[in-house]
Amino acid sequence: MPATITSIAHYFPPDVYTNEYFEQYLDTSDEWITERTGIKERRFLKEGATSDLIVPAAKLCLERRGMKPEDVDCIIVATVTPDHMFPATACVVQNKLGIPNAWGFDLSAACSGFLFALVTAAKIVESGGARNVLLCGADKMSAIVDFEDRAQAVLFGDGAGVALIEKSDDPNLGILDHILYIDGEGGKYLYQAAGGSAKPASIETVKNREHYIHQEGQAVFKAAVKGMADVSVEIMEKNNLTKDDIAYLVPHQANLRIITATAQRMGISMDKVMVNIDKYANTTAATIPSCLSQWWEAGKLKKGDNLILASFGAGFTWGAVYMKWSM
Numbered sequence: 001m002p003a004t005i006t007s008i009a010h011y012f013p014p015d016v017y018t019n020e021y022f023e024q025y026l027d028t029s030d031e032w033i034t035e036r037t038g039i040k041e042r043r044f045l046k047e048g049a050t051s052d053l054i055v056p057a058a059k060l061c062l063e064r065r066g067m068k069p070e071d072v073d074c075i076i077v078a079t080v081t082p083d084h085m086f087p088a089t090a091c092v093v094q095n096k097l098g099i100p101n102a103w104g105f106d107l108s109a110a111c112s113g114f115l116f117a118l119v120t121a122a123k124i125v126e127s128g129g130a131r132n133v134l135l136c137g138a139d140k141m142s143a144i145v146d147f148e149d150r151a152q153a154v155l156f157g158d159g160a161g162v163a164l165i166e167k168s169d170d171p172n173l174g175i176l177d178h179i180l181y182i183d184g185e186g187g188k189y190l191y192q193a194a195g196g197s198a199k200p201a202s203i204e205t206v207k208n209r210e211h212y213i214h215q216e217g218q219a220v221f222k223a224a225v226k227g228m229a230d231v232s233v234e235i236m237e238k239n240n241l242t243k244d245d246i247a248y249l250v251p252h253q254a255n256l257r258i259i260t261a262t263a264q265r266m267g268i269s270m271d272k273v274m275v276n277i278d279k280y281a282n283t284t285a286a287t288i289p290s291c292l293s294q295w296w297e298a299g300k301l302k303k304g305d306n307l308i309l310a311s312f313g314a315g316f317t318w319g320a321v322y323m324k325w326s327m
């Protein structure tokens with residue numbers, strides 16, 4: 001049996017920061033941000049860490065499935081903003097939720113984190129390595145964004161999406177196929193320079209602002225448009241899917257122009273594309289699960305819907321998942 005998503009929930013912190021907030025102190029404008037990115041506002045967590053974004057979403061996810069903490073077998077956290085370099089945020093989440101019998105780990109694939117972790121979780125469940133995986137995609141991007149740099153301050157937000165992965169009871173429903181890629185040549189365009197073993201934290205690294213995101217926007221943009229569109233078309237062709245077969249494209253939310261270009265290449269109209277970048281910006285590992293959760297809550301997802309999940313992120317990392325919705 002394939003694995004599937006049996007419950008889903010999301011959490012965004014309450015504090016809203018509009019484009020006008022940045023206009024007050026940066027040389028930017030609502031018009032530029034809206035036209036170039038599609039973003040109007042985002043949420044930042046004022047106090048707390050990535051695990052504090054995950055916990056409310058995870059509680060709701062388990063509640064929706066009627067599951068108790070003691071029923072969880074495995075926890076995977078996809079994030080580039082872990083609470084600490086170590087221990088893993090999965091351990092922090094396990095402790096905060098009082099889950100007594102689980103193993104787990106963190107997975108680092110930036111904006112593709114949820115997709116890579118979804119495939120990993122599916123394989124663990126399908127092989128019998130666990131009955132279920134509490135799969136968390138979450139990032140507190142405000143912890144690593146340089147708020148003095150207009151080219152990145154406006155792009156990101158904080159949030160979490162949590163899905164429960166279990167075996168499907170129907171062989172035709174669930175996570176049916178995936179295509180995933182990495183290419184380290186792209187690493188030089190999007191990274192956090194210091195804080196790892198290559199460049200441990202020092203007074204110099206702090207002075208040089210090397211603990212913040214470094215992004216060469218145009219290079220990443222070009223690679224993202226090609227990467228996300230190519231892999232989405234590739235998975236459609238591999239599974240003999242036409243544009244009419246697809247209920248929704250669920251793309252990573254980095255830039256509305258990248259999303260639109262992907263939809264155009266797939267030949268699907270924007271009413272079949274999940275978009276929440278306008279309200280929440282790029283929440284990295286949280287974009288795809290939060291979209292799924294919001295669309296499910298709104299009653300717009302039906303059992304049997306064909307979904308293409310697609311992402312592109314730092315690494316470079318990118319890929320697509322084909323699933324038939326089963327809830």
Ligand code: COA
Binds near residue numbers: 027029217
């Ligand atoms: N407000 C106003 N002007 C801004 C600005 C802002 N917030 N940010 C950048 N600019 C300026 C630049 O300084 C530049 O000015 P110049 O021409 O005088 O040098 C101009 O706008 C164009 O900059 P550019 O970087 O070419 O813009 P862009 O159209 O490529 O858009 C991004 C910038 C970051 C929005 C876009 O490149 C992008 O989305 N990149 C990909 C992000 C991504 O996918 N990340 C991967 C996942 S995390």
